[in-house]
Amino acid sequence: MTLSEYLDKLSALEAQAPAQIAGADSIDALATVKNALLGRQAGALTALMNALGELPKDDRRAAGAGANKLKVALEESLELRRAQLAAQAANSGPTLDLSMPARDRWQGTVHPVSMVIDEVVEIFRELGFTIALGPEAEQSWYNFGALNFPADHPAMDMHDTLYLGQDQVLRTHTSPVQVRTLQQYAPPIRILAPGNVYRRDFFDPSHAPMFAQVEGLVVDEGVSFADLKATLSHFARRYFGANIKTRFRPSFFPFTEPSAEMDVQCGVCGGAGCGVCKHSGWVEILGSGMVHPAVLENAGLDSEKYTGWAFGMGPARTAISRHGIPDIRILYDSDVRFLDQFGK
């Protein structure tokens, strides 16, 4: 055997060994490969090293160095592969039953009414609305007088009020925030005011003594009923779907004139009439109207220069209908079995 023949054999072994090592798909298979390469009896490299004696004396040193280098490289590769296979075995060994459940964490939840408020806020934010807040224990003047409620009039009967004192009430709607905002900030005003309101209503499946409302208010020069219609219809399309039909019908609120209620086509029957929509084909979504000039004047604004529109909606109604909640009371109970359902 000449030196070049010997080196060729080493090269051939060096070329084929990586594929053999990589091809071993278990620790056992790797042991077989290792034996075939480095085994004391059957190892290919062992055989070559044993054959060093057949070379001319001068060539033995160079050939031996080449063989040793290959041996170190193969040992490294074999060890790497072994570690790899060992890690794989630890991760997917036959002892792991993959059908067993994951280790859960407690899931936190946002209240279903807050979820609706979030979605409403989100849509109006796109249209440049910001968030205003006001007190729940409110002055009667902000709750009624400033909003053009005539003193001692049947219009007050629509708001069965919880009184805290002579001139103090639990606000019956979020509309007082309109007046507070108009007094605090100069137009243009574009706000939403979410918050809790109170009525002296006992619990029944659809009424509660406290519930959330979202108020909206836009005041500037040149704001019109057409803007109201456009914005609220846009909201309805964003919230209920691009093809939703809306309608506006006359209504009455002391603090808006003209006043209108917005309905959307019933999602259950598609407008044909069903129990959910009381066979009208429409579902009431919000009350709205042009801000009454008296309200602007009560907030110290020029009612000839400025016009505005406002709306109010009850997110609990939406939450109840979309989740199929039969009794509004469960929204208040804070039963963890109920709340857990919204973390799924």
Added chain:
Amino acid sequence: MNLSHAWLSRFVPHGKTPEQVRDLLTAHVATVEGLEALRADLAPIVVAQVVASEKVPDTKLSFNKVDDGSGELLEVICGANNVVVGNKYPFARSGTTIPTGLKIEKRKIRGFTSNGMLCSADELKLGSDHDGIYTLDTDAAPGTPFLDVMPLGDVQIQLDVLPNRPDLLSHLGVARELSAITGVKLAAPKELADLPALGESLSQGEREASGGGISVRVEDSTDCPRYMAAVITGVTVCPSPDWLRDAVESVGGRSINNVVDATNYMLHGFGQPMHAFDKAKLGGAGIVVRRAKPGETLVTLDGSTRKLDPEMLVIADAERATALAGVMGGKDSEVTDATTDIVLEVATFSAKQVRVTRRKAGLSTDASYRFERGVDDAMVPQALALGAALLAQVSGGHVEALVDVGRAPAPRTPVTLSVARVARVLGDAVPREECARLLGALGFEVIVKGETLMATPPSWRHDVSRDVDLIEEIARLRGFDRLPDELTGHRPGSVPDHPLWTAYRRIRDALVAAGLHEVRPLPFTSGAGQGDITSLVRVQNPLAEDEPYLRSSILDTLARRAEYNLNRMQGHVRLFEVGSVFGAQPGKAPRESMHAALLVMGQRRPSHFTEAAPPAFDAWDAKALAETLAAAAYPGATVTFEAGSEAVLWRMLVGAQFVGEVRRVSLDAPVWASAAFGVELMLGEVSSASVAAAGQHAHGAVPPVTGVAALVQGTRVPQRFVPLPTQPAAEFDLALLVPDAVPAGDVEGLLKRTGGELLERVMLFDEFRGKGVPEGTRSLAWRLTFRHPERTLREKELEGRRSQLLKALETLGVRPRA
């Protein structure tokens, strides 16, 4: 307000179906909440034609072949003797139920099968005037619903009338609107066509007048601007004629007798409340409209005895009160079967006065409901004339005299409207002529002056006083659907987001991520366990007497909610809320603040097969949640925890300012429940103080932001980059015997202070009491990590630091554990 479709049609022959009327009223006037077929029981009945008929020998029965439009001739047996081949009859198919409640079944008689029933008027509850089956005079094809053929299918229209439109509380009022919408002119209902003309005398006076044997006096014209009465003699009180009974019943009323029904007809037909007194029972034949006397009582028509006081207005005879003015009549002067002479009252009472009277009496009637909202004060004379004539006609009486005390109402003031303003408010130009036409159709008297309209409201409208009121009339009659609804540009608003809203969102995100449930419970409380009861805000008219207060702490609410869950065997409770709490301030409005609070109890994690019973939440979890909450609430602030006492584990402070606390929460809990922990944090006041005086604004004024509110609005200082270490760290542990009186925090503070600048981290990793640890002390172990930025620390240097630290610890009485 219940309306009869048939009655409306008599006022305005609109020719619309009930569904069309519903849609028109809802779109232009007020919402129709429901339609109710008054003879829904007739819905299954169809028109059928007899095509062959054969007598069954020795009986009254006939065997008939009937075409019911089904395409197949049916065999029907009939017991009536007026069956005529070719005639049409109302027919009930087998399987249906007829108005008497009888279910029609297939049956066999003498070998014949009968597949339904030809009906008599009696069987259809249409009166029993006729013998035999009901012959129909109609061209309608067999199979046509009977209700389509006979005008019996009146439909009740349920209209939601809001407080601003009392004029819609009558058929006439709604008919006016339908007339304006459809352009069909109003007509006099046919039942009023042949009323007798009144040839009686009319006596008039500002304060009093008399005629027909009665005298009328009004004490205060503010309470009662006008009082008219008719004296009708020789009446017979008896059941009403069919048309009157039907009318009363069509709006959901109960027919009483001809006199009462006639007054109710006027109420529902024309919106004018009326009352009939038995003239013989009016003491001294006098009527006085006056305030009640102190201690006076009255038995009202509903049989209850009512105590009166001088704030209430009554109708009295010479001696005593006989009616609550505008609300309800008295039992003593009620019309009975024995009544022969009647005094019919038609009056205008002050809306405020009626409201006071009916509130004090604690009842609301059809009359008071209308007076409170406002009746058509100009209509009183016609209403009296019409009512008296109707009553005379249906009772066979004679109108003897009319008495009129008071004055006709002052003419209404016109409201000015500029056409440009209409366009500005609606966002759509409505031509001057169209504005005038629409208002005219609604009964306004309109004068056009250039681009300005002067519109005088009709006497029945009390809700129109400003130009926007006219604009609403124009917009709704024209139709809201005609207004454009394309989004246009807008200027950005000037209002920044409220800081408490952004704080709420930050807190919610943090606590939901920590696995807690947001809740929105009621804030009412019994006050128990909330300290001094006088510091709580009390609701004056609470929903429940056992929970009359508003909470001063959210944690209190969460504790009650936790108990609710425990009562339902739910022991793993993790709740939080961001909401208002309230405090009473003597002589001042309640103070309202926003707080955030959380409560945890039960397992720290869900069970898993690797850990069937995870440990329960403890004080250390609560402290961590408090830190999470505070970091979300006060960006950039450093919150310190000071040991509390009793249930308070820690008081939370920012600088010297108290901001919240971590507590053990005591619950009314079953034995299996684990301990509950709570955190409550202050977010700032939500003031109900006036922003500015009424009619003023405070634009540009920036209210000072102080205290907790400033913390909520703080900003986090951006984290400065710390170079990543290039040198290895060196660590050693200190196991120390710490006297019980020395807080671990003090030891840790000292370690940090004296550890030098190379000390990178101090971590408490063990606490131990017991074997080998002397009484009155505990073993605490810290791991200290040191690192030099440029080189490896030598063993000797670390030794030096250890002995330095141990020496310093001696000042606290702390020594190394042997």
